[in-house]
Amino acid sequence: ETGVTQTPRHLVMGMTNKKSLKCEQHLGHNAMYWYKQSAKKPLELMFVYNFKEQTENNSVPSRFSPECPNSSHLFLHLHTLQPEDSALYLCASSPGGAVEETQYFGPGTRLLVL
Amino acid sequence: RKEVEQDPGPFNVPEGATVAFNCTYSNSASQSFFWYRQDCRKEPKLLMSVYSSGNEDGRFTAQLNRASQYISLLIRDSKLSDSATYLCVVNERNFNKFYFGSGTKLNVKP
Numbered sequence: 001e002t003g004v005t006q007t008p009r010h011l012v013m014g015m016t017n018k019k020s021l022k023c024e025q026h027l028g029h030n031a032m033y034w035y036k037q038s039a040k041k042p043l044e045l046m047f048v049y050n051f052k053e054q055t056e057n058n059s060v061p062s063r064f065s066p067e068c069p070n071s072s073h074l075f076l077h078l079h080t081l082q083p084e085d086s087a088l089y090l091c092a093s094s095p096g097g098a099v100e101e102t103q104y105f106g107p108g109t110r111l112l113v114l
Numbered sequence: 115r116k117e118v119e120q121d122p123g124p125f126n127v128p129e130g131a132t133v134a135f136n137c138t139y140s141n142s143a144s145q146s147f148f149w150y151r152q153d154c155r156k157e158p159k160l161l162m163s164v165y166s167s168g169n170e171d172g173r174f175t176a177q178l179n180r181a182s183q184y185i186s187l188l189i190r191d192s193k194l195s196d197s198a199t200y201l202c203v204v205n206e207r208n209f210n211k212f213y214f215g216s217g218t219k220l221n222v223k224p
Contacts, residue, residue, distance in 0.1 A: 031210055042118070043158070043201075043214040050210060090157055094210070101146060101205055103212060105157035 003027050004106035006091050012112045013081065021076040021109045023091030030096030032074040033103065034066060037088040049074060050096055081113045117141060118204050120215035128223055131192045135218045137185045137202030144213075146205035147178055149187050151198045152217065158201055161187075192222045 004025045013019050025032065034046040048056035049068040063085075065077040074091055088110050092103040120137045127133050139147075147164035162169065164176040164185050175188040185202055202215040 033210075033212075035214075040216070042116075042216040045212060048210050055210060096210075101210065101212075102148070102160055102163065103203075105159070107157050110155075 003104050004091060004093055006089075006106035006109050008109055009107060010110050010112075012114065013078070014114055015081060015083070017081075018077070018079040020078065021089055021091075021111075023074040023076075023106055025072055025074075025091075025093040025104070025106075027093055027104060029093035029104075030071050031094045031101070032068060032071070033092040033094075034064075034074065034076050035090040035092065037090060037108075039087075043090065046076075078111075081111075083113050086111055086113045116215075117213035118202055118215040120202050120218045122216060122218060124219040124221050126221045126223060127192055129192055129194060131222075132188065132190045133192060133220065134189075135187045135200055135202075135220075137187075137215050137218075139183050139185070139202075139204045139213070141204070141206065141213075142180075142183060144183075144204045144206055147176075147185050148203040148205070149174075149176055149185075150201040150203055150214075152201055153198050158214075161200070189220075192220075194222050194224060196220060197222045 032049045035043045047066045067075040088108045090108045091106040094101045094103045149161040150158040151161045152158040164178045168177045173190045177186045199217040199219045201217045204213045
């Protein structure tokens, strides 16, 4: 399935590095999301974009910086991360504004911060 | 208090068994409800939406009880391929906020 793609799939970075995660959706959706999934924890919503506008920032530390240049692309810029930020980062999209908002997920980026 | 609560399991059942999961949610204003399935080291995938009248998709039946604020998933005639973690998801539609439970792990044994 190629509805929502994410790159890279795996990333190892040091605490002083700067990296970016990329998400692209080919479903014609208008809403995009970043989630964090740590071991043994539920998915945590990080950011929501609707029609390129950020509508939700779930108290995410500023070392995570999202960017949504258009409805198809979503980035998560990372800098000075901590080891506890190691997790699976999932991107999702949904139609946006529909009565039943079903989300479709990308395969995720598995991040390890050393 | 968690927005969505699930029994983490694991539920270990033999092939052919019927198994049921429940999920409770805290926000009475929640609008949409879903069950997702997540395989090990993979992304969540939609299994089915949950409607007030209840709905069925093959061996899977989902029910919603708004008064008691819980959602259920029933799996009949379990297959080995049903082994996965099942995530309960609740949406506050107006704000595009989706709340995920921590998941219930199912192991179907031969």
